[in-house]
Amino acid sequence: MRRSDLADYALPLAVFLAMLGLWEALVRINDIPPYVLPAPSLIGATLVKDWDTLSGSLLVTLRITFEALIAATIGGVALAILFARSRWIERSFFPFAVVLQVTPIVAIAPLLLVYLDANTAVLVCAFLVAFFPILSNMALGLASADHNLIDLFELYKASRWKQLILLRLPAALPYFLGGLRIAGGLALIGAIVAEIAAGSAGQGAGLAFRIVEAGFRLNIPRMFAALALISASGILIYLIFTLLSFLLLSRWHDSARERGL
């Protein structure tokens, strides 16, 4: 157990640190100027120096990401339940969901900015990309409840409501959590993309706007610092949902089995 722990955590960390060291060394040895490629130490220093500005933007971006994610979860789950109740509703509305999904968000963002104020437009963009994986995974999960169990519920004359609560929702949980993990990453991407679109119109205060702004001023270290924060946010979101899956599923679902017992 100890040895595999070491391999699981220490090794990737060591490799990551080695890469940073290599980067630092390359920059120093070749005397690369910071406006071309800043060294990791300078990026770290910028992160500390500009923390007041960057942390504010980080909060803005994270807030939009999570608001979009919550809205996408509520909307996606509700629509999936509606789809599960009626084939006709599913037939009629699923194509719209697909259209929204396959249309690149970069292309929709400028249009949304025409109709909505910048903050709302960013939120809607992040929502649109996060919505589909939750909807489609949830719909799949609701439909994949064991047919024999459905028969059993029918035998005991369970109402559709009880069937939903006691059978279909728990059966859909692993699928939903898979969708949530994808949606978490996508919501962040959606927020960033929309912020860039909005930022180029001269508005917004999220991390993406900081990148664009720093780019205009050739403040490359700050671009990297903002980028590092975005990556860290993405990783954090992924870890949160992985942990959530593990906590909710480890007792019963095969996907969490290895680590569970």
Added chain:
Amino acid sequence: MLSLRGVDKVFASGAQALGGLDLDVREGEFLSLLGPSGCGKSTALRMIAGLSQPTRGAIEWRAGQPEIGFVFQDAVLMPWASVFDNVWLPLRLTGASRAQSSAKIEAALELVGLQGFAKAYPRELSGGMKMRVSIARALVLRPALLLMDEPFAALDEITRLKLNNDLLRLKQELGATVIFVTHSVFESVYLSSRVAVFSARPGRVAAEIEVAAPLPRDDEFRLSRLYAQACKQASDALHAAMGEA
């Protein structure tokens, strides 16, 4: 207890599962439906449970439809729920709370020899134990009619024999009527007071065999003359039915 009269079942695909099925089920008997795969015996069972409707013909209940317990080929447990919660399900669907149900659940688990496993999750149990949970769930409402669809087909021989004996003991203790679907001649004769042999395409009853030996039966019975004769009879009837098809 009930009669199936001239029951036909044609699926939407056009496949005919049952054709002119006549079958009477007597109060308190252990009836096996024996037949090759795809002969419609499971379909007949699902119809009795009300999970499927006959295309033609009717199912007549002598005194109204009683409480029914159903055991599937697999244990069909909810993997996210503990053994206790799985057995609670039928009670829960009638609106009984966890506390109200507790005594009945414990009693059902004791019937199948699983006391002390209430908190376990299905995946922590062996195949035989899962099937016991499934039987406890079917028994928790004390049904007057227990329907079993090849419940032990996926289990190993040793577990299967053990569960056969336990099932006979339960049958004697509870006095419920049992309809048991199987494709094993030996299992059907060992368990039943009557075996209905099905022929396939379309499914109907080709022969009925009475197994006169009283309960309790044990391994002694497996060596008896009567058992051997009944097995021969059932086996011949099965071959005849399959030859016809």
